[in-house]
Amino acid sequence: MRARIFQLHKRSSYVFEAIQDKFAVTEKCQIVALADGATQGFKSEQWASQLVNSFVERPGFDAKDFLEMAHSEAERFRAGPFQYNANPAMASLERTKEKSGATSTFLGVRFSDEGMELISCGDSNVFIFQADQIVGVPFANLDELENNQSFLNTNQILKGIVTPADFFVTAVPLKQDDIVLICSDALSRLLLASPDVLRELIEIKSFEEFLTFCSKYWENKSLQEDDITAIVIVPPVDETILVLPTPDFSFPQEDTPLFTPFFDDSLQNDEAMQEIRSQLFRLEQEINVLKKRSAYQMLLLKLGLAAIAVCVLLGILVCSFPSSVDVKPTTSNRTLPKRSTQMPQAAPATSAPLQQLTNDPSQLSKDSASH
Amino acid sequence: MYNIRNLTISSTHPCLIIYLLDQSGSMGEKFGNASHNKAIELTDAINDVIYEIGLRCIGNSGELKNRFELAIIGYGRNGDNVQSGWEGPLQNKWVVSIKNIFEYPLGQVNDKPIWIRPYAQDSTPMVKAFQNARRLCQDWIDWGNHRDCHPPIVINITDGEATDAGSDFRALKIESEQLKQLSTNYGSVQILNIHISNRTGDRVLFPGEMPTTDDRSARLLFDISTPLTENMVRLAKQKQYNITDNARGYVFNGNATDLINFLNIGTPQ
Numbered sequence: 001m002r003a004r005i006f007q008l009h010k011r012s013s014y015v016f017e018a019i020q021d022k023f024a025v026t027e028k029c030q031i032v033a034l035a036d037g038a039t040q041g042f043k044s045e046q047w048a049s050q051l052v053n054s055f056v057e058r059p060g061f062d063a064k065d066f067l068e069m070a071h072s073e074a075e076r077f078r079a080g081p082f083q084y085n086a087n088p089a090m091a092s093l094e095r096t097k098e099k100s101g102a103t104s105t106f107l108g109v110r111f112s113d114e115g116m117e118l119i120s121c122g123d124s125n126v127f128i129f130q131a132d133q134i135v136g137v138p139f140a141n142l143d144e145l146e147n148n149q150s151f152l153n154t155n156q157i158l159k160g161i162v163t164p165a166d167f168f169v170t171a172v173p174l175k176q177d178d179i180v181l182i183c184s185d186a187l188s189r190l191l192l193a194s195p196d197v198l199r200e201l202i203e204i205k206s207f208e209e210f211l212t213f214c215s216k217y218w219e220n221k222s223l224q225e226d227d228i229t230a231i232v233i234v235p236p237v238d239e240t241i242l243v244l245p246t247p248d249f250s251f252p253q254e255d256t257p258l259f260t261p262f263f264d265d266s267l268q269n270d271e272a273m274q275e276i277r278s279q280l281f282r283l284e285q286e287i288n289v290l291k292k293r294s295a296y297q298m299l300l301l302k303l304g305l306a307a308i309a310v311c312v313l314l315g316i317l318v319c320s321f322p323s324s325v326d327v328k329p330t331t332s333n334r335t336l337p338k339r340s341t342q343m344p345q346a347a348p349a350t351s352a353p354l355q356q357l358t359n360d361p362s363q364l365s366k367d368s369a370s371h
Numbered sequence: 372m373y374n375i376r377n378l379t380i381s382s383t384h385p386c387l388i389i390y391l392l393d394q395s396g397s398m399g400e401k402f403g404n405a406s407h408n409k410a411i412e413l414t415d416a417i418n419d420v421i422y423e424i425g426l427r428c429i430g431n432s433g434e435l436k437n438r439f440e441l442a443i444i445g446y447g448r449n450g451d452n453v454q455s456g457w458e459g460p461l462q463n464k465w466v467v468s469i470k471n472i473f474e475y476p477l478g479q480v481n482d483k484p485i486w487i488r489p490y491a492q493d494s495t496p497m498v499k500a501f502q503n504a505r506r507l508c509q510d511w512i513d514w515g516n517h518r519d520c521h522p523p524i525v526i527n528i529t530d531g532e533a534t535d536a537g538s539d540f541r542a543l544k545i546e547s548e549q550l551k552q553l554s555t556n557y558g559s560v561q562i563l564n565i566h567i568s569n570r571t572g573d574r575v576l577f578p579g580e581m582p583t584t585d586d587r588s589a590r591l592l593f594d595i596s597t598p599l600t601e602n603m604v605r606l607a608k609q610k611q612y613n614i615t616d617n618a619r620g621y622v623f624n625g626n627a628t629d630l631i632n633f634l635n636i637g638t639p640q
Contacts, residue, residue, distance in 0.1 A: 010379075010381070011383060012381040012382045012383045012384075012436065018430075039427075039430065039436075040426070040427055084433075085433050087473070087474065088479060088484070089425075089473045089474075089476045089479070089484035090429075090433065090435070090473055092422075092479070092482055092483055092484060093422070093425050093426055093429050093435075093473070094429065094433055095482075096422075096426060097426055097429060100426075146376075189376075189377070221373040221374070221377050221378070221519075222374075222377060223377070224377050224378075224379050225378075225379040225381055225383070225384065226379055258468060258471075259440060259466050259510075259511055259514045259515070259517075260466075261465050261466065261506065261507055261510045261511075
């Protein structure tokens with residue numbers, strides 16, 4: 001029988017080297033170890049590697065024995081040394097993160113003729129596909145997995161905060177032709193929510209098929225965007241096949257431009273808006289002034305043209321009257337009355353004065369206001 | 372609507388958090404029994420939470436993953452205006468990725484970077500701050516693949532009542548309702564409010580119902596707060612808060628510890 005080990009890194013990591021799921025197996029998969037380094041920890045992928053490699057060399061299915069092994073590994077991890085970022089703000093983050101230690105989950109399995117032994121701390125899970133049913137160990141349903149808060153942190157191990165109570169240890173009998181599937185948390189969540197997907201998963205043979213499988217469930221949002229590990233074992237194992245991304249495989253790096261709000265930064269407060277409104281109002285007023293001026297100038301032009309036209313008409317009329325009138329001389333002694341040499345006095349005003357035409361803006365403003 | 376349990380906040384699916392910071396004159400008053408004022412307490416808390424977010428985003432090889440984008444809107448620092456709270460090289464930016472935030476801190480204090488400074492000056496144009504937040508949320512949701520991301524979270528920190536909301540606070544209610552209408556495929560925008568105070572008693576922490584109170588502003592801020600999400604309830608319980616299923620993202624008369632916890636609860640894991 002064969003064991004197939006499938007791994008695919010999360011899309012946001014782009015390259016396989018960044019995967020934080022670490023595994024180790026002995027020949028013929030008698031011992032299998034899977035650890036999922038937590039991003040929140042300091043160099044957690046390194047810690048996860050230490051755990052799985054040490055476990056397959058020195059497997060312990062007693063929680064106390066496991067903790068002894070983990071304790072010595074945590075001391076080795078803490079000894080470092082580590083290099084820090086040149087950016088002071090980033091270096092500060094790294095030093096702070098280092099103080100909180102590295103964090104990982106862990107799941108170890110040993111196969112024998114009697115069945116399977118399991119030791120676990122964290123949210124990885126084992127699924128046993130038995131003919132007509134699927135059994136999840138240690139988590140039988142999604143709520144149990146979600147409520148699990150256990151993990152292996154280097155600092156907490158060294159301080160003795162992690163105890164055997166944080167581990168799940170059990171033995172499970174296996175039947176011939178049972179298929180065992182060991183998964184990290186993202187895939188475990190999918191299989192607990194939709195157990196039938198396991199039937200699809202165990203049929204996968206190649207990396208391309210696995211990539212298609214993961215991509216499909218990532219796209220429909222039923223699989224978390226996380227590292228995916230699936231170790232499919234039909235014991236007893238004669239051959240172990242690694243199904244991993246090829247060295248040249250990477251997810252495309254999306255060149256997503258940084259978000260920029262659509263609205264204009266300068267329009268975010270009343271003062272700026274009021275200034276702009278004021279400027280618009282002044283502009284509107286000036287346009288009105290120009291319009292008025294233009295209107296009056298047009299009126300003047302029309303009046304002038306009208307006056308000219310009247311004069312021309314009058315001239316035409318005068319010219320068209322008869323040129324002389326017969327006037328008989330008289331000898332009477334009547335004399336013609338003398339013409340007065342005084343100008344007649346102006347008649348008293350009896351109507352309002354003519355409106356003055358002006359281009360005084362203040363007058364125009366008053367006019368426009370009255371309109 | 373997608374199941375938010377299956378959502379991982381990542382650099383390809385970031386989360387937007389908007390902090391609305393009260394920078395009005397009353398923030399110059401002492402904070403509880405502390406020797407410093409509320410503005411300083413608030414600034415320290417915001418600088419700390421930004422640092423905490425950075426810790427969550429740092430990757431294996433020491434690089435920062437742009438899982439979060441942050442906006443800081445200050446209101447009351449300059450009359451009835453609101454403005455971006457970022458300073459230095461980030462000045463006038465509205466939304467900044469966590470990577471850029473750590474590339475351009477304002478300075479370092481005790482070996483830790485800081486980004487904002489305390490202000491306590493004028494009135495409290497909270498409505499305007501919420502208006503800005505709404506426009507930012509709308510633009511962010513419409514950008515790229517953000518409809519497939521965690522819905523934005525708006526966290527308002529204040530010590531008083533809005534001065535631009537009218538006598539019945541109608542303008543703020545309308546603005547908050549419009550904000551709650553915005554959503555991504557994983558849910559609606561969340562609004563959390565914390566009232567910080569210089570009083571030492573009668574704290575109201577994540578209530579499901581608001582206790583009877585004469586404080587109209589407290590009542591209002593409770594009303595406009597959205598219910599805590601499943602994740603927030605879990606975090607709040609971890610921090611020993613007594614939480615009911617219908618708990619709202621609201622704290623009244625919160626102290627310094629409440630402020631920090633509130634900010635951390637409001638940051639998705």
